[in-house]
Every structure is written in structure tokens, then in C-alpha cells.
Amino acid sequence: MSGSLFDRTLLGALYQQHHEELFRYAARFTGDADLAEDVVQEAFLRLSERPPAQTEAIRAWLFRAATTIAIDTHRTRRRRTALAEAGADRLPMAEQGPDPARSAERADLRRRVRTALEQLDARDRAVLLMREEGFAHREIAEAVGTTTKSVGTMIARALGKLARHLELTESDV
């Protein structure tokens, strides 16, 4: 890439390109659509303030930033939630479906998945979810601050724990 970096890239286009996948990642991580939106916006704010030197690494940079933000946000929110009592089981952005039975089923599935993800340690969860986004172990390691080799171990641990919580049996897999 010759000359400039960001004059060949641009925030708007990057947002267009990445906000959906970042949102998906953040929503899975936080279990909360509003929070996930904030995470995405803050990641782009950070990008605008401290753009990385290498533009080709932007996607990984964005996910790394989102991971840091999500872990921090989640930590503070957990504290708040703990105080407020986690009773209100608010669904992340419940979708209106024409079929109430299906909607309920979907809501139930979401709750199940979210509860299972919450059982994971934040870094294990980030590792597992970044793998879902197709990142290499090296990139995942950089995002959560660990060694490339331990990423495999963390993924294995996260998969095992999720499978238990989701009660995946041999017939499911």
C-alpha cells in the first residue's frame, strides 16, 4: 500500500463492512443487544482516535478492541446486575414474530444459549466467539492476551463447558 493508510480506507466504509459481524460477536458476548451496540460504537470511536498502523489488520484490530471493551463493560455490568438482582430476565431485543409459539421457542433458545455462555470465563468466551468469526489462534491470542498455543486449550475448555451446559448429547453432535 503506497503512501497513506487511512486515506485509502475510511471509517464509514469500514463500519459498513464490519459492524454487523462485530455486533454479532458483541451480542453473543454480552447477551445484550443494547450493550452490544455500545461496544461496536465504542470500538469505532477508538478506531477513529487511535487507528492502527497497518490497515490490513483492521478487522482483527476491531475485534480486539471490541473484546477489551466487552470484557470491561461486562465486568461493570455484572456488578450492577448483581446489585440490582438479576431477576428481570430481559431478552436481548426480542423480535416480533407472527407466530407466538415460535417466538417463545426462540426466546427460550436464546436464554439457554446466553445462560450457557455466561458460565464461561470472559476470556474463554471471547476466545470461543472469535473462533466463530474465523480468526486464527494467533489473532485470538492477541485479543485476549495469551499465547497462541493456549488458545487451543481455552477453546477445548469452552467447548466442553458449553456442551455440558447446553446438555448436548451424542445424538445432538
Add this chain to the structure above:
Amino acid sequence: MMNESNELTHIDAGDLVRLIDGELSLDDRAALDSHLSRCRDCVARREAVRGQASAIRELLRSADVTPPATPLRVAVAPVKTSAAVRWRAAAVVALVVAGAVAAPPVRAWIANVARAAWSSVTGGKNRPVSQFVPVEPGEAGAVSFVPVGSTFTISVPAPAPARVIVEAVEGNRVSVIGSRGQPVPGLVVLPSEVRFTQPSGGSGPDYFVRVPLTLQSINIVIGGRSLQTLRPVTAGERWTVPLGPDR
């Protein structure tokens, strides 16, 4: 990593994942393959991990919520001239963000604005330290600014069912507006370029770009390819350029 000569050591769970994910070196991979060829237990464990991973992937996908159609809400990052920043010169990029008015509750520090300036910096040696490009709302939703340099680019990321109408004007400002006088969603303004990043819309929107005679050439770029170069000579000249295959 397990030792190939040690038949009693099974492959650890992390290595199974690394194997599945193609993260092993050739040597390590060969060692594991050799073990797998002799150990049914480990083959079964590998398949179990694969199965878990794909079942979990399915569940995650079916539990996903639809991303909101929220526009970028980043607003104004002041240009930092710190030497520590690798980005040396500053060129402000203005983003015109459509629909920001409808943004849901936002954290206080993210301003809810329809027009946001974003500082980026160029690193090239040949480039002048580019100046702040103040973008002003022009008449009736138009965006107007003084371009840098004598060459200007109008671009879209990919062919689109849209046309851009370029008109040469007196003065020194470029102005951009949508077909019916409305602001253009996803318009990105660079010091010597405007980009239409959301040229969707089946009806085929038109964009009007007025270019001053101070510019020597206007490049129309579609998906990174230069399509046409316009050279305005007299005020009032007009070009209609289709941006896609359909028009």
C-alpha cells in the same frame, strides 16, 4: 504436544482443537496423525470435539439477534499531532451519516450527530501535510467543501444502479447532493475525493456533484477501477455517468 514414541500419551484436548483448526506445524501434525492412526480413542475424541463445535455453532447462529440498522455514531476526533502517532499528517474525513437522528440511547460521550468529522492521517512523503477540510452544509442538504489538489475522484465501492451527474461550476468548492435535493447517505468526503458508500436503492439514485474549474481532472472510479476522466473547461458543462452495468 504429545510425544510420538510414547504410545500411552493421548492427544490433549487443546491439541485436538489445534489439529481441527489447522493450527499445527507440519511436524506436530504428522506426530498427531501417526497417533491417530493407531488410537481409536483419540479419533473418537477428535470427532466428539468436532461434533460439539458444530452443534454449538448451530445453536449460536439460531440464537443470534438481528443487527440494528444503526448508523455510525462516531463524532469528531480532534486531530492529534503527536509524533508518537504513526499517522503523520492530518486529513480530516467527513462522514455524512444518514439517519443518525433516529439513534437509540447513546452513551453520553458519543455525540448524536448527522455529520461527523473524522481525522485520519496520511503517511506518504510526497503528500502535502493536508489541511483540515471543513465541510459545510450547502444549500438544501448539499455538502460543500474546498478540495485539495487539482485532481479529484468520485468513487463507488462497486457498480451500482445509480448515476452521477457532474457539473462544472465557477468558484473553488465541490458540492454534493442527492437527486431530490436530499443529503446523500453514506457519503464520505476526503480531501480530494467523494465516495458514495451506500449506492443502493433499486430505483437508481442520482448524485449531483458540482466541481469547480480549479480542478483539472475528475476521475470516476468504480470498485477501484478508473472508469472515466472528466476535464472541466467551462462552467455549466455536464456529464452523466452511469455507475453500474444496468444504466
